[in-house]
Amino acid sequence: MTAAQDKSGPTPVARRPSVLDALIPVVLLILSLSASYYLFHDKAAYGPNQVALLLCGAVAAAIGYKNGLAWEDIRQAVINGVGTGIGAIGILLAVGALIGTWALSGTIVAMVYYGLQILNPNYFYATSALICAAIAFSIGSSWTTAGTIGIGLMGIAGSMGLSPEITAGAVISGAYFGDKASPLSDTANLATAAAGSPLFAHIRESLWTSLPALALAVFGFWLLGKPGDFDASGTLLAIRQHVMVSPWNFLPLLVVLVLALLRFPPMMAILLGALAGGLMAVITSGDAVVAFAQDASLTRPWALLKGIWSALATGYQSSTGDPAIDQLTSRGGMSSMLITVWLIICALAFGAAVEHCGLLSRLVDPLLARVRRTSSLVALLVATCFGANVITSDQYISIVIPGRLFRSEFMKRHLSPILLSRVIGDSAIVTSPLIPWNSCGAYMAATLGVSTLGYASFCFFNILNPVLTILFCVLGLRVLRDDPVPEEASLPGKGLA
Numbered sequence: 001m002t003a004a005q006d007k008s009g010p011t012p013v014a015r016r017p018s019v020l021d022a023l024i025p026v027v028l029l030i031l032s033l034s035a036s037y038y039l040f041h042d043k044a045a046y047g048p049n050q051v052a053l054l055l056c057g058a059v060a061a062a063i064g065y066k067n068g069l070a071w072e073d074i075r076q077a078v079i080n081g082v083g084t085g086i087g088a089i090g091i092l093l094a095v096g097a098l099i100g101t102w103a104l105s106g107t108i109v110a111m112v113y114y115g116l117q118i119l120n121p122n123y124f125y126a127t128s129a130l131i132c133a134a135i136a137f138s139i140g141s142s143w144t145t146a147g148t149i150g151i152g153l154m155g156i157a158g159s160m161g162l163s164p165e166i167t168a169g170a171v172i173s174g175a176y177f178g179d180k181a182s183p184l185s186d187t188a189n190l191a192t193a194a195a196g197s198p199l200f201a202h203i204r205e206s207l208w209t210s211l212p213a214l215a216l217a218v219f220g221f222w223l224l225g226k227p228g229d230f231d232a233s234g235t236l237l238a239i240r241q242h243v244m245v246s247p248w249n250f251l252p253l254l255v256v257l258v259l260a261l262l263r264f265p266p267m268m269a270i271l272l273g274a275l276a277g278g279l280m281a282v283i284t285s286g287d288a289v290v291a292f293a294q295d296a297s298l299t300r301p302w303a304l305l306k307g308i309w310s311a312l313a314t315g316y317q318s319s320t321g322d323p324a325i326d327q328l329t330s331r332g333g334m335s336s337m338l339i340t341v342w343l344i345i346c347a348l349a350f351g352a353a354v355e356h357c358g359l360l361s362r363l364v365d366p367l368l369a370r371v372r373r374t375s376s377l378v379a380l381l382v383a384t385c386f387g388a389n390v391i392t393s394d395q396y397i398s399i400v401i402p403g404r405l406f407r408s409e410f411m412k413r414h415l416s417p418i419l420l421s422r423v424i425g426d427s428a429i430v431t432s433p434l435i436p437w438n439s440c441g442a443y444m445a446a447t448l449g450v451s452t453l454g455y456a457s458f459c460f461f462n463i464l465n466p467v468l469t470i471l472f473c474v475l476g477l478r479v480l481r482d483d484p485v486p487e488e489a490s491l492p493g494k495g496l497a
Contacts, residue, residue: 015067015068016067016358016362017063017064017067017357017358017359017362018362019362019363019366021063021066021067021357021359021362022359022360022362022363023363024059024063025056025057025059025060025063025350025353025354025359026354026359026363026391028056028059029052029053029056029350029391032052032055032056033049033052033437035052036048036049036051036052037453042451044436045339045340045343045436045437045442045445045451046339047339047342049343049346049436049437050342050343050346051346053343053346053347053349053350053393053437054346054349054350056350057078057346057349057350057352057353057354058353060350060353060354060357060359061074061078061353061357063357063359064353064356064357064358067357069356069357073356074353074356074357077352077353077355077356078349078352078353078356080352081348081349081351081352081353081355081356081394082345082348082349082352084348084394084396084397085344085345085348085394085439087267088344088439088443089341089344089345090267091143091147091266091267091270091443092337092340092341092344092443092446092447093334093337093341094267094270094271094274095143095147095270095337095443095447096315096332096333096334096335096336096337096446097271097274097311097312097313097332097333097334098147098148098252098256098270098271098273098274098277098332099147099151099315099331099332099333099336099447100274100311100312100313100314100315100316100331100332100333100334100336101252101274101275101276101277101278101280101281101308101311101312101316101332102151102252102253102273102274102277102332103311103315103316103318103329103330103331103332104277104278104281104285104288104289104292104307104308104311104316104329105249105252105277105278105280105281105284105285106243106244106245106249106280106281106284106285107249107250107252107253107277107280108151108152108155108328108329108331109155109239109243109245109249109325109328109329110245110246110247110249110250111149111151111152111153111155111156111250111253112152112155112156112159112239112328113236113239113243113245114247115152115153115155115156116156116159116160116232116235116236117232117236119156119160120230121160121161121162121225121226121227121230122225122226122227123222123225124156124157124160124162124167124225124226125162125166125167125169125170125221125222125224125225126170126218126219126221126222126225128153128157128167128170128171128174128221129170129171129173129174129214129217129218129221129461130174130218131149131153131174132145132146132149132150132153132170132171132172132173132174132175132178133173133174133175133177133178133214134174134178135148135149135174135175135178135257136174136175136176136177136178136179136182137177137178137181137182138178138182138184138257138260138261139178139182139184139257139260139261140178140179140182140183140184140185140186140188140260141179141184141185141186141260141266142172142175142176142178142179142433142440143175143266143440143443143447144256144260144266144269144270145171145174145175145178145179146171146172146175146443146444146447146448147270147447148253148256148257148270148273149171149253150168150171150175150447150448151447151448152253153167153170153171154167154168154171154448154449154450155328158327158328159232159235159324159328160226160230160232161226162226163224164448164449164450164454165450165454165455165458166221166224166455166458167448168444168448168450168454168455168458169221169455169456169457169458169459169460170221170458171448172433172444172448172455172459172461172462173214173217173221173459173460173461173462174214174461176429176430176433176459176461176462177210177213177214177461179429180206180210180425180426180429180430180465181203181206181207181210182203183199183200183203184263187395187396187399187425187429188202188203188206188425188429190396190399190400191399191403191421191424191425191428191429192421194399194400194402194403194404194407194421194424195403195407195410195417195418195420195421195424196407196417196420196421197416197417197418197420197421198418201418202418202421202422202425205418205419205421205422205478205480206422206425206426208422208472208477208478209422209426209465209468209469209472209478210426210465212464212468213460213461213464213465213468214461216460216464217460217461217464220460221460235324238322238324238325239325241322242320242322242325243320243325243329244284244285246284248280248284249280249284251276251280252273252274252276252277252280253273255272255273255276256269256270256272256273256276259272259273274312278308278311278312281307281308281311282304282308286300286304289303289304289307289308290303290304290307291307292307292310292311292316292317293306293307293310311332311333312333312334313333313334313335314333314334314335314336315330315331315332315333315335315336316329316330316331316332316333317330318330331449336446337446339446340442340443340445340446343437343442344393344439344442346437347393347394347437347438347439347442348392348393348394348439350391350392350393351391351392351393351394351397352392354391354392355392355397355401360387360388360391360392360401361401361405363387364380364384364405365405367380368380368405368406368409374413374415374473374479375470375473375474377406377409377410377413377415378419378423378469378470378473379470379473381402381406381420381423381424381427382423382426382427382466382469382470384401384402384405384406385398385399385402385423385424385427385428385431385466386427386428386431386466388401388402388428389428389431389432389434389435389438390435390438393435393437393438393439394438394439395428395429395432395438395439395440398428398432399424399428399429402424402428403420403421403424406420407420411482414481414482415479415480415481415482416480416481416482418480419478419479419480422469422478423469426465426466426468426469427465427466427469430461430462430465430466431462431466433452433456433459433462434452434456434459434462434463435452436451436452436453441456
């Protein structure tokens with residue numbers, strides 16, 4: 001079978017890369033990114049990381065060329081790899097537009113206003129995780145959840161004086177529980193396709209590890225709750241003085257949630273939510289929209305159009321004179337996401353070069369040949385999924401490649417495809433937002449306004465889920481098989497670790 005005929009895997013190289021070949025770009029990336037964070041600190045994602053990813057991608061391409069790949073094939077693979085991120089980039093730009101019009105229309109302020117009256121600092125983090133889990137499970141999208149409810153929760157946390165890092169961790173924990181456990185989730189469907197397992201059997205099986213991980217995460221967030229009473233009267237009074245708040249402000253949020261439940265594509269649902277926010281601003285805060293346009297030469301209809309257009313493109317800048325209110329409502333715009341788009345493009349280019357040159361499989365294959373026990377196989381799969389998120393910088397690739405690499409091995413050992421898809425979901429899906437240069441990590445940082453390294457240690461669900469899936473296999477729990485053949489009877493080298 002020729003490379004053109006075989007569409008299931010990367011194009012074969014003329015010479016198989018050596019382990020050293022595979023290690024060079026990976027080690028160079030780790031060293032480069034470490035140096036970037038050491039030299040530039042929290043500004044590393046504003047350009048230095050992009051340079052590191054692009055240069056390391058060029059090194060991977062050079063290794064592929066050395067091994068016999070044509071430059072044109074490598075170039076096309078990189079183009080195709082970057083192309084896989086167009087959907088994510090579209091969603092990211094739509095979220096930027098949504099934040100801009102929701103800030104202008106008062107939707108974000110309304111979420112903060114009513115949230116301050118309902119939520120309490122003692123259980124705010126735990127409640128945030130549960131709210132996001134319920135919403136994400138209902139709509140099947142962690143990105144939509146973080147880009148709507150998550151933004152409001154971040155605003156409430158700021159008004160309460162709570163940690164933005166812990167709040168972001170709670171939002172992401174809940175959002176990714178729903179993402180991986182919902183039958184509406186594209187990642188759950190992709191995991192079952194990669195493993196060859198039935199969707200609803202996969203969903204039921206994933207709850208065995210997801211629910212304990214969520215329960216432990218919520219307990220951890222409850223322990224982190226800020227004790228004591230919180231007086232929100234001053235903040236509420238300031239909001240009422242400067243912004244017209246009513247339950248009608250929630251209509252743009254309702255639009256997004258309804259469209260998501262109706263299975264509209266996320267980008268379309270979010271973009272329509274952004275337009276709904278602009279329409280709400282015209283209806284409820286027309287004078288503020290005209291003032292934001294800052295062009296006295298325009299008639300009112302044109303000024304309204306310009307104000308909404310500006311909020312979509314460059315975000316809303318509040319000028320109430322109250323620093324707290326201005327900080328809460330000055331945000332958004334597609335332009336605010338361009339740095340993150342730059343990071344995603346460079347990361348996907350690096351990942352595509354590494355995959356096309358067969359470097360990831362070269363690192364995994366020797367380890368796979370040495371694994372004897374099921375628990376060790378599952379641990380290697382978890383490590384591979386996490387490593388794929390680091391190296392390829394894309395959640396979808398990190399689901400598909402490990403599924404392709406491990407599927408035949410699971411079949412050979414008479415392990416169920418449902419087990420394979422569950423472990424992929426427990427690792428590839430949930431660890432993606434923990435990597436700063438991964439598309440998911442970049443999205444969450446840009447949307448929630450907290451650096452990936454800042455929130456990562458508080459993503460309790462995302463950290464616990466892969467640990468629990470390994471622990472289950474070590475204890476012999478939920479190790480599903482296609483037949484009753486004992487593990488030791490089907491494998492050579494009984495007793496080897």
